[in-house]
Amino acid sequence: MFPTKMTKADAQARQERDILHYGARYGVRRVRALVMNADTSHLLADGEHDIEVINQHIPRGGALEGLIPEIREREEALRRRHFEILAEG
Numbered sequence: 001m002f003p004t005k006m007t008k009a010d011a012q013a014r015q016e017r018d019i020l021h022y023g024a025r026y027g028v029r030r031v032r033a034l035v036m037n038a039d040t041s042h043l044l045a046d047g048e049h050d051i052e053v054i055n056q057h058i059p060r061g062g063a064l065e066g067l068i069p070e071i072r073e074r075e076e077a078l079r080r081r082h083f084e085i086l087a088e089g
Helices: 008-026 028-038 051-057 061-065 069-088
Strands: 005-007 048-050
Touching (some): 005 008, 028 061, 048 051
Antiparallel strands (some): 005 048
């Protein structure tokens, strides 16, 4: 079962690992800037929160991927190709 709670500090630590991971390919400063534009963790008090609240404020994992234009474009191209294949029969 997935956790239903997470601390703000844990989420931010995971976010930083993800920034470094994706930054290796897309540039750490660039990825960090994209994330910081979407991050609203300053609105959260320190401590533990429901994971849904954390997810709304601190992009990590797939949410972070969605901020990177090259990944979004690649995913969209794959989706279009998938529908083309289905349409072909």
